[in-house]
Amino acid sequence: MATRADVAKLAKVSPSTVSYVLSGTRSISEETRKKVLSAIKELDYRPNHAAGSLAGGRSKIIAFIVPSGKSGMSPSFVEYISGVSNAVRERGYHLTIYNNNEITPKEIYHFYQSGVLDGVVLMEIEYNDKRVEFLTSRHVPLVLIGRTGKDDKLSFVDRDFETDGEAAVNYLSKLGHTSIALIRVRRSEKDTGISADIRFFESIKKACKQLGVTLWDRYSENSAAAGRETFIKLRNEHPEISAAITLGDYLTFAFVNAANEFGIKVPKDYSILALAIPDISIELTWPALTTLTVKDEELGYNAGKILLDRLENESEESVHQLWRGELVERGTTAKKI
Amino acid sequence: MATRADVAKLAKVSPSTVSYVLSGTRSISEETRKKVLSAIKELDYRPNHAAGSLAGGRSKIIAFIVPSGKSGMSPSFVEYISGVSNAVRERGYHLTIYNNNEITPKEIYHFYQSGVLDGVVLMEIEYNDKRVEFLTSRHVPLVLIGRTGKDDKLSFVDRDFETDGEAAVNYLSKLGHTSIALIRVRRSEKDTGISADIRFFESIKKACKQLGVTLWDRYSENSAAAGRETFIKLRNEHPEISAAITLGDYLTFAFVNAANEFGIKVPKDYSILALAIPDISIELTWPALTTLTVKDEELGYNAGKILLDRLENESEESVHQLWRGELVERGTTAKKI
């Protein structure tokens, strides 16, 4: 491969001039710029990335830590990946992916120490997130998709749970439902719960109280099997419940399927409002889901952007973005009869 | 951050000795090894990645080019990501992800030239794949998940379509189905078709001929809407068809849902056998899908491994891995009545 020295020689300029033409960090006469650019073209020169990193002190690599479902990463995370990926590519950065199950915060820090990565985007933040604590204490540049319990000095992109939770209850209440279930996600026995779960619960509980709606709060693993089981149990215990608000994609699909299976008509006999379904999966059930969701890809995109802004401006100011969902009525909700 | 020189000073050895302790490429006395390791620990030293790459000539970064669905990457690709990711992490490499839609083969080559990546894993290979052609002609180390029409000198990991296609037809034929449909995936009008589609078609056609089964070959985009439309049209045109073999996940879900929607009982009136569904999505429909699938994560894992073997042994021998699917009967297939 051609090096900068080769280009310099061919263009009859000094090596550093080649660098300056490429970086645009100092003014260059039109003449030399042309010479240099044509030499670059002729030799098909690309600056060596490692050399740049070594001299410049930054790798231009961002890491995205992706959570894992039972059998690997869950499909719903793909939209985030896509969003973050687009954000970093726009600015000439690269995106590395690590499985949350396969990597410890310590290892992430090691990668940061060794300069393989300039910053990290983290998702599925828990209310008390040890990863966040560890990485911030080590000053690893960090942006969260979600947030911890303490509204930190950290930058994050998250849903506006207060508004969305209220909107969900409002909607179902207007349809005449007075007894509803909230199905939220728990990933394991010892799971303290991700922040989204807890915040949604708080706002939904509050709204139910105000509107005189009875709320049944349930946990389910986000899998088809667990969702089905939860539905059956709930139905047996509380046949008076006529609507459910669900978090988690698989569990939601299972809810619709379980209703079908047991001859309960959705939405005539049972309304289901999904709060966390990736766009691409909305039409997967029959009938199609009524949703109140945000665009995950957009959240990912913004998380990436915020991180790069911070890295390039060296600014320490944290930014907090809250996104409101949009309610789209499809086939799984109806007036209570 | 501490550098190698700091460690050397503290351990009272030369800098290169530190490197050799770490790389294990020359014998070291137990005494100096101990001194060095404890100095490393004390200083919390991590070798600088860029410096290593620059001096050593390899970035230890592998790129995975992921295809995009309509709205970003499709969920079914997540298992591959997971597999490749695990393979590279095991060997101390890092995995970068690029969207097929957002990156040209030329850009991939640029990254290779600049040393940001040592090799590439490519998936959703077309029968005539220009990306493959371009990258091989530039000698970018490459491993395919899938394969092109010409059985190259390239390494690949792929399904054993001949065997699996035959097994699928055999199974349905034994259940008494004599008129079946094959629904395969087309991503756009001008799409020549991915290799999997074509190879499955060939083997299924052959098996049908041998067993006296009538085959109806159809294309559908892999989306819920397109799958539904395809089902309806097919049902109207050929009500005698009693079973379908499907490729593509979304389209398969839509098939089951459309049957539900129109009061056609699955599997009593209509059998559906899915050939390409990620494990995690198998239970998403009701009833759960009967499948004949391979473990995508395992394919991804092996693709990654093969690439690293090649990079580290510098061997030019290509390896061709063919994986057979496993038939698992669940709720969407039954004897024809």
Added chain:
DNA sequence: ATGAAAGCGCTAACAA
């Protein structure tokens, strides 16, 4: 078994 030293190909400060 260990050390010394020549690069790897850049960035950026300094000099002209």
Added chain:
DNA sequence: TTGTTAGCGCTTTCAT
């Protein structure tokens, strides 16, 4: 506007 030069922190060859 351009050139010179001192690193950046390693890998690896050559010496000892």
